[in-house]
Amino acid sequence: MAGNTFGEVFKITTFGESHGAAVGVIVDGVTPNVEIDEAYIQKQMDRRKPGQSSVTSPRKEYDVVQIQSGIFEGKTTGTPLFVVLYNKDMKPEAYNDIQHSFRPGHADYTFLQKYGIRDHRGSGRASGRETAARVAGGAIARKLLERRGVEVLAYTQEVGGIKCQTFDEDVIEQNAVRACDAKAGAEMIKKIEHLASIGDSCGGIVECRIRGVIPGLGEPVFDKLDAELAKAMLSIGAVKGIEFGAGFEAASMLGSEHNDAMNKDGFLSNHSGGIIGGISTGEEIIFRISVKPTSSISVTQQTINTNGEEVEIKTEGRHDPCICPRIVPVVEAMACLVLEDLYKRQAAIFG
């Protein structure tokens, strides 16, 4: 109800504020007898952590994961896994100046309107720090999906108006923005560094490809595969849109162009993005999300304070000028959570 649980069978419940003691996740519905260790999860955490490069925040969150239940002698037992990351390097006093003002683009105003109280320190629960728990839970889903032969791969497709022209899987983890085109990636980095130098930020587009999914995944009529992925992605703070396959292009196509014809080897095109009628076709699943520019900028902006008075604000601090490279592992994590859950839901109906 309160929305801190995601999934139906393979289910995560998260907690934790940016400057609280810890962020963590209980993962329920985990297949028993599967080998999982902290190092496997840590690898995904390291892809999300700040301070990785010149284009990410210099904060050090020391995202060291600990598994505190659900594992016995290196294997899952079928009982809930608890994975926790204790917070360190917290500087709550750095946020004193924003305690009584609403930063534009931030959830300061809406959280206060909703709950009548807010933990302003580092945005509290509205902080991107919250996604660390998603990545931890998603790593466990990823482990289970590996056994099914499913691969989930996200990458930056566009930043600040600069688009990738090629798709080269091998370069993604080799450049600081996680672009799929090394040349475009280099330009993106320059652009981000420039924006950082003037205290501004920019958005971008992240694309995700999923391979190896059986045909048949997704639960019509409401819990379609694309519907579940859309919810998962829009639940990430900075995401403002999603499209599957031909996406918004489909709006100006003819039926005779858009329909994916088949021959005995399979589909002849993939305008559907691997999903028809809310069910996977067996083709590559492909979607793109729009990522808004980071709200925290040190440019002076106009806003109001909690007394309703007009004030100016300038968010100092250690922020990412472009969130795309760090959102990539979060997108993958959320996609893994959706897929593993739907595999188990499919098993339930036939079980």
Added chain:
Amino acid sequence: MAGNTFGEVFKITTFGESHGAAVGVIVDGVTPNVEIDEAYIQKQMDRRKPGQSSVTSPRKEYDVVQIQSGIFEGKTTGTPLFVVLYNKDMKPEAYNDIQHSFRPGHADYTFLQKYGIRDHRGSGRASGRETAARVAGGAIARKLLERRGVEVLAYTQEVGGIKCQTFDEDVIEQNAVRACDAKAGAEMIKKIEHLASIGDSCGGIVECRIRGVIPGLGEPVFDKLDAELAKAMLSIGAVKGIEFGAGFEAASMLGSEHNDAMNKDGFLSNHSGGIIGGISTGEEIIFRISVKPTSSISVTQQTINTNGEEVEIKTEGRHDPCICPRIVPVVEAMACLVLEDLYKRQAAIFG
């Protein structure tokens, strides 16, 4: 689990195939003591029904709603409402030729892959006919939202590449495509009639504006208002993408442009689309969806049959060359369901 229920507090569960006896909906969690009658629901059904104009399917579904429980002396009792529409004008034999072939763009292939069996008659449960139950349930949500002063308005923004240039609320229900620009609407109708004459179809963009929502709606971190709306919209068969506020444009904006500044009268812009941090700001909520071209076309297409043999197919029958005008009331219905549910979820937490 199987995905035929939508919502958590205000909750609908639907059933029904295109050529079965009926489609219907159980609506649970309805506020007691509210006046609701069949005429109110019927009005929404009539906006969705086929045969309204030259640009919709000539089928006659006789969508006459009946409320069979949950009402006593004209008022809701707090027990579940059951609303049913008996099917008529069914011609299942019209589908005999597609019984053993997979129509491109249709869910024929994926349903068979998923369930190992499929009701091919008029696409069975994958038919757009299923959305009639959503509109019936959504009408009840709309009634409850009226009492809150919330208005939900969807309309066609683009069809076959023709875009609306103005926004005139009054013309929407006056033109057959439900465009918000009468002149563009007239061009769209011509384009659709032409495509119909050559057996092809086209897609479009539907926009939705929601007014009167309190600030504070939406349940972070996973059940954000935009996440729930995205799921709702992508659960509609033909929808391939959604964007909120600046949407995909946000990807190429700077933070200093995108952030919505505030003064004492409120927000100075609405790039966020009325939602920040997954919670309503109190501004107009605005989103757009991409609608794919109707899959059913009478152009000859290449496909395979259930034996895996290559065949050609040409879908005859009574189909909509562009689904936008009839998807408009479905979009509104789904938005109403999301909003009424989130209002009740908000009440639960404080209750």
Added chain:
Amino acid sequence: MAGNTFGEVFKITTFGESHGAAVGVIVDGVTPNVEIDEAYIQKQMDRRKPGQSSVTSPRKEYDVVQIQSGIFEGKTTGTPLFVVLYNKDMKPEAYNDIQHSFRPGHADYTFLQKYGIRDHRGSGRASGRETAARVAGGAIARKLLERRGVEVLAYTQEVGGIKCQTFDEDVIEQNAVRACDAKAGAEMIKKIEHLASIGDSCGGIVECRIRGVIPGLGEPVFDKLDAELAKAMLSIGAVKGIEFGAGFEAASMLGSEHNDAMNKDGFLSNHSGGIIGGISTGEEIIFRISVKPTSSISVTQQTINTNGEEVEIKTEGRHDPCICPRIVPVVEAMACLVLEDLYKRQAAIFG
């Protein structure tokens, strides 16, 4: 939330008032490709219907089931089944005298307190008529359990202080009270007929045995097999208690007596009732429920009316002097729903 849905994977949602147009059920999560027909469901409905014998209400509800979706050519398709029973033989005017008074033992007072409105005709949604939809849904679960080799058998164990002394499975459906001891059953019938003649009623105990369940069913820590069965049984209107295995006797046993020892052939006793730690052991599952005397009696009783004034009331009408024989199929239906759901939940976790 509003409580008209039962189950997580195999899930029923019901609607309908005693004197409304119909009662019905949507069954979601049904295994595809299973043969089910109306006759199979009807057989269970006939065991629940009134007018079966001298000890049940003479009302005729004409419980004729119709399946209106989810079946294609005699087999389930994986889409929701809708099963409906249209109401007939309604005499709402028979309830005019109780419109403004609260019948002792009935939910008249509590429904009005809860919802602020009530459909008084035949108790509306609080009527035992509501259980018809459960029996319809339970019949579908029973069909699926047959394929697993699971049998669910309930019967009357005690009525009005008269206890069964033997357990003879073959006589259960041969006597009007569904007692497991023909001799005790004959005495029970006499007692019930006498109470009916003086306008009073009595309670009893119904026992249920479940055979053929695999070891391993049940979801600790909260959704234990006994916890789910307890909820299911207490959700039936007249039930006031439940006990498993040794039950309330366990309270006065020693650990050395109660613990079920094992040898290589299995358990040496079954004080646990086939459930340990909330998980099935593979032994027979056995529980008993306490059924209160029917509230509707024609003895004069003291009560108040909706104005808070003291009045006398005497409930005329067509009521069961003892509900045990008709509650037996409802107990079986609810047990089937719990079991099929837990089988599918077990499959989900490993799936």
Added chain:
Amino acid sequence: MAGNTFGEVFKITTFGESHGAAVGVIVDGVTPNVEIDEAYIQKQMDRRKPGQSSVTSPRKEYDVVQIQSGIFEGKTTGTPLFVVLYNKDMKPEAYNDIQHSFRPGHADYTFLQKYGIRDHRGSGRASGRETAARVAGGAIARKLLERRGVEVLAYTQEVGGIKCQTFDEDVIEQNAVRACDAKAGAEMIKKIEHLASIGDSCGGIVECRIRGVIPGLGEPVFDKLDAELAKAMLSIGAVKGIEFGAGFEAASMLGSEHNDAMNKDGFLSNHSGGIIGGISTGEEIIFRISVKPTSSISVTQQTINTNGEEVEIKTEGRHDPCICPRIVPVVEAMACLVLEDLYKRQAAIFG
């Protein structure tokens, strides 16, 4: 699905094994702006902890609670509370001898059958240690219920065949078995000490009274107040039965005896136990549970090992000879969880 979450709006999700690093709970759906501190929770933990008296296990679990999220400046923020208890005084090697044998009455056998793997150390997740997380979550519900004027009071009513003859609220927390009759309590203690001396154990009956609940709580038809309480209580490991009001006595009463008549001051009796039609009447809610004798005894018992060979077993270690006094706070915690959740569900429907 996997059953580690309880509640719908006010919802707890727990994790933790007896000899793992910690047990803990995420509490979601907490009313914002309520003062809660660790001391309030600790008080309930101390009532549950072992080592309180001569009749409880001498283990020291050091149940020191820490709240690690969801609180800001002493008040709830509406975001999830995380409450954790780190385990100490663990002696996993004490369980080496039972690693390969199934202790009679324990969940050793069923857990292995279900999951194919088990953490045998101190029963792993099947340990009573798991209920510490319930008491922590229940304390938060209790805090919210205090604001509503609701009181939940459980106590031992019977132990080893010795029954309380009086009900004296003031003595409950003054005697080591938490009996409501000081004299009976003293006899119970003697009996338990004797059984402990010979390595055996006994069961008992715990009763619970709930006062101050508004009329109208409970969600028919499936989520009735008594159905939800029954599930909650049967989800506690040692509980084998529950009865409300007249309970199993109702089975031998006449309708004219059992029906609770009313006059203008309210109900004239309370055979219903404060619940009619699954909804609270406003009277005291009263139920009793049957608690089985502790399974862990040092009497020699017959069992099998994981190879299916017959062996003898004798459970040494630090166990409670009667679990009643320590189950009392768990019963209260579960009742609080059910009530707070149903209050919020009621608010949702009208909200």
